[in-house]
Amino acid sequence: APGEVWLVGAGPGDPGLLTQRAASALARADLVLHDALPGRAMLRLVRAGATVLAVGKRKGHAPLSQAKINARLIAGARAGHRVVRLKGGDPFLFGRGGEEAVALTAAGIPWRVVPGVTAGTAAPAAAGIPLTHRGTASAVTFVTGHDEAGELPGSVDWDALGRAGGTIAAFMALSRLDEIALRLLAAGRAPKTPVAVVAQASLPGQAVLRTTLGTCTLEARRAALPTPALVVIGEVAGLGLLQAVAAPVPAVVASRTA
Amino acid sequence: APGEVWLVGAGPGDPGLLTQRAASALARADLVLHDALPGRAMLRLVRAGATVLAVGKRKGHAPLSQAKINARLIAGARAGHRVVRLKGGDPFLFGRGGEEAVALTAAGIPWRVVPGVTAGTAAPAAAGIPLTHRGTASAVTFVTGHDEAGELPGSVDWDALGRAGGTIAAFMALSRLDEIALRLLAAGRAPKTPVAVVAQASLPGQAVLRTTLGTCTLEARRAALPTPALVVIGEVAGLGLLQAVAAPVPAVVASRTA
Structure with a gap:
């Protein structure tokens, strides 16, 4: 089956402000690419066996470039994976989700966005x-x-x-x-x-x-x-x-x- | 024990966009006052025995005035209840939650706000x-x-x-x-x-x-x-x-x- 990418808003950091849909998307994902989230407890929702990649700024690590993030999302979906791109806040309000959506659309990858608490x-x-x-x-x-x-x-x-x-x-x-x-x-x-x-x-x-x-x-x-x-x-x-x-x-x- | 009021954002209507905290607030509420929500499925989260009041505009019913809503919230909390005021979207962005917070503060009622997906x-x-x-x-x-x-x-x-x-x-x-x-x-x-x-x-x-x-x-x-x-x-x-x-x-x- 072809994969797809969900651009998911994580909210401001408190796991209680994650939406029900974001939680279920994390639980069923094969691959999760996440920002340097202030609150990482929500990553415990990811099932065992799924791949989790931190792509944001972390101490001692440069963030992955937007182009490389896009390439990873596309490759994941082409491999048939359910890919979640977990972003702080809301993906379409200062989240650069639009840029990822443009890249996915250009690559012919099905995607959807799950809005979050900004x-x-x-x-x-x-x-x-x-x-x-x-x-x-x-x-x-x-x-x-x-x-x-x-x-x-x-x-x-x-x-x-x-x-x-x-x-x-x-x-x-x-x-x-x-x-x-x-x-x-x-x-x-x-x-x-x-x-x-x-x-x-x-x-x-x-x-x-x-x-x-x-x-x-x-x-x-x-x-x-x-x-x-x-x-x-x-x-x-x-x-x-x-x-x-x-x-x-x-x-x-x-x-x-x- | 003294009651309290939670001003809870319900999101845009899709129950999947309810936050985890909003869902748990609904499940533990004694009294729920809700707007004329476009999607009411989320009210199924309210426990049996709790009181649920629709206070927004509905067909054939005038909405409760803001003053009457405030009075109900205050009376509920004074009776020791855990009161949830469920509002479409986010309570503090065109939700009139600020007006309710002012009234609750003036009455000495503890309150908190649970932001929602706007x-x-x-x-x-x-x-x-x-x-x-x-x-x-x-x-x-x-x-x-x-x-x-x-x-x-x-x-x-x-x-x-x-x-x-x-x-x-x-x-x-x-x-x-x-x-x-x-x-x-x-x-x-x-x-x-x-x-x-x-x-x-x-x-x-x-x-x-x-x-x-x-x-x-x-x-x-x-x-x-x-x-x-x-x-x-x-x-x-x-x-x-x-x-x-x-x-x-x-x-x-x-x-x-x-």
């Missing part, structure tokens, strides 16, 4: 921050803080984004926070605009820094937060809804240093 | 559309097509949004598609900008209309798509990555009428 909603939720809120924000923009070259993506019009007025949730933005803050301030966003940095959302190392657009760069540097981190910019970041409950969730650590 | 990523994925794609889009804005009064939300700056250049994914936008298209055209988006309308994503009635910004209003009217629908606007909507695979997914019906 860190774009999970990280703010872990800090008690709604992305949209009646009377506060009716839109949210997800943007990435760096492109393949590590630069702020040139195609994003930060000035228009700043003036559009909704919530901004920036992925992988810690290293470029100074530039992002400066551009949004230049676009007219107030220095006192609330900002929350949510690091390692849903994981044991979760930490939240509550700050403002004017001071976030300095405070984030002082707090030395772990990655990955999502930066939420806008009035919703100041709502402060969070209330601790007696439940098996990682604690929210207030890392505010100022 | 239709914002699941609907495009079902149509093979990545929201971000290398060289095509580095940002995506989620926006709602109507506020509580059924109008386009006044706080959204469609002109700035149109000029920001990224992907736009509009929730509940079918009834206001004419206004949205006009505003984005006025902001300088080209009439040939690809648009995809994904109706009932992940459900048996799923249908996808591929059109353009210039003609989407007319074509959507002709196609008479079912709701809920997500409208994806931007170059990514024209990528056409989808390839059918032999797998238990609802078929994508090409509803294009032009």
Whole structure:
């Protein structure tokens, strides 16, 4: 039988945020290629005898190039395997799943995508921050803080984004926070605009820094937060809804240093 | 023991897109208040003896007001129950979960949120559309097509949004598609900008209309798509990555009428 490739979203890292379909896809896979997932417990779902390959960045190992990942996916499917490409968050939202889908389609390999819980909603939720809120924000923009070259993506019009007025949730933005803050301030966003940095959302190392657009760069540097981190910019970041409950969730650590 | 409230994302409707934590929350709940979910199969996870209340819009029934929902959640928790508020998609992204969290916090009720797969990523994925794609889009804005009064939300700056250049994914936008298209055209988006309308994503009635910004209003009217629908606007909507695979997914019906 011909093989196929499933591009599967793993969610933000907490195995509890894996979908039922992702779990069953892992259990029936012959070959799993996974990113450097922050939470690897979900790989225990893979059946004995299946091949599991880490293809993301790991300590002491260069990540596999996108071209090599694509070639592995295609070769696996051509060998008749059920291949799962497990990706952090959602495959089609800053997951480069589109590039893999293009390569698979060009090679004539059947594929499908299993959407996942994006860190774009999970990280703010872990800090008690709604992305949209009646009377506060009716839109949210997800943007990435760096492109393949590590630069702020040139195609994003930060000035228009700043003036559009909704919530901004920036992925992988810690290293470029100074530039992002400066551009949004230049676009007219107030220095006192609330900002929350949510690091390692849903994981044991979760930490939240509550700050403002004017001071976030300095405070984030002082707090030395772990990655990955999502930066939420806008009035919703100041709502402060969070209330601790007696439940098996990682604690929210207030890392505010100022 | 004091009760607590879990605000739980149900995902777009397909029970396979429920998270593991949402499933276990449903299984251990004493009281479940749920929206008019498009896919109700997931309610089978609720244990015998638990109370299940539909609070959303249903045929012949007015939805419970937000104030009454809040009161029910609070009363349930005060009675010592484990209360699950099951909401379509993600509770904190156009789910009004923030309003419930505010009410619960004010009442001193412990609560937590379980993020879900938003239709914002699941609907495009079902149509093979990545929201971000290398060289095509580095940002995506989620926006709602109507506020509580059924109008386009006044706080959204469609002109700035149109000029920001990224992907736009509009929730509940079918009834206001004419206004949205006009505003984005006025902001300088080209009439040939690809648009995809994904109706009932992940459900048996799923249908996808591929059109353009210039003609989407007319074509959507002709196609008479079912709701809920997500409208994806931007170059990514024209990528056409989808390839059918032999797998238990609802078929994508090409509803294009032009």
